[in-house]
Amino acid sequence: MDVSEAQKDAYAEGRCPYRLVLEHVTSRWGVLVLIQLLDRPYRFSELRRAIGRVSEKMLTQTLQTLERDGLVHRDAKPVIPPRVDYSLTPLGHEAAEQIRELALWTERRMGQVSRAREEYDTRKSATG
């Protein structure tokens, strides 16, 4: 880890402290990790397969951020080969449930959104 991370965080904190947590929670991979862990604890590779299309780097980064914020618990067992389980903390569980609600809402309203888009695109391609 180099200094740029700390600087970035300091910058974002300066703008508005809670915005940073909100961004972690609503980030592309943060959302998927939290929702997945609502199901049960997962191992690193297991989580990676469950989510799909996520690189090791991004999953590692996402998990570390969420762990640091106290939303995810990391349990590294001292065995060979290594085994690491990730689970939600009580705090993380609260966050995950809200994220899931939002995701479910989005799914429910998807039809309306699609129709709105079609109408928008039609309007734009027309003369008006």
Added chain:
Amino acid sequence: MDVSEAQKDAYAEGRCPYRLVLEHVTSRWGVLVLIQLLDRPYRFSELRRAIGRVSEKMLTQTLQTLERDGLVHRDAKPVIPPRVDYSLTPLGHEAAEQIRELALWTERRMGQVSRAREEYDTRKSATG
């Protein structure tokens, strides 16, 4: 607008349709716009000042995306100088309320998150 936008959307849609809407709603500026409009309708420049630190480009882009998704209503009055009011649609109101709940939750839990971070950083800088 060139083709890359449509391609990006097609790609994201391919992954998971509702994820795209979720990303619009939880995007950096999307969150702030929705929460602000929960208060009352805003004009473009007014909104820009209220949010602060957002470039014209990003605000325009965010508003267009949210309008296309049917979450924000754009009312352009044919006057000189131009006057454009932005407000939430019923659908956008639903989204905004959930986003606000999430933001409020984050604010409430900020203390716990900060303590978790300190503990994490202490643990990392120590021998363990």
Added chain:
DNA sequence: CGGTATCCAAAAGGATACTG
């Protein structure tokens, strides 16, 4: 297995100048 380090491509985002 569960990472870290490095490099590179792509996307997001800001500053500026210009337009109706």
Added chain:
DNA sequence: CAGTATCCTTTTGGATACCG
């Protein structure tokens, strides 16, 4: 005022190689 167009910088994210 409310944008659009362009250029440029910063950030994000993936691929690869390597380590304990």
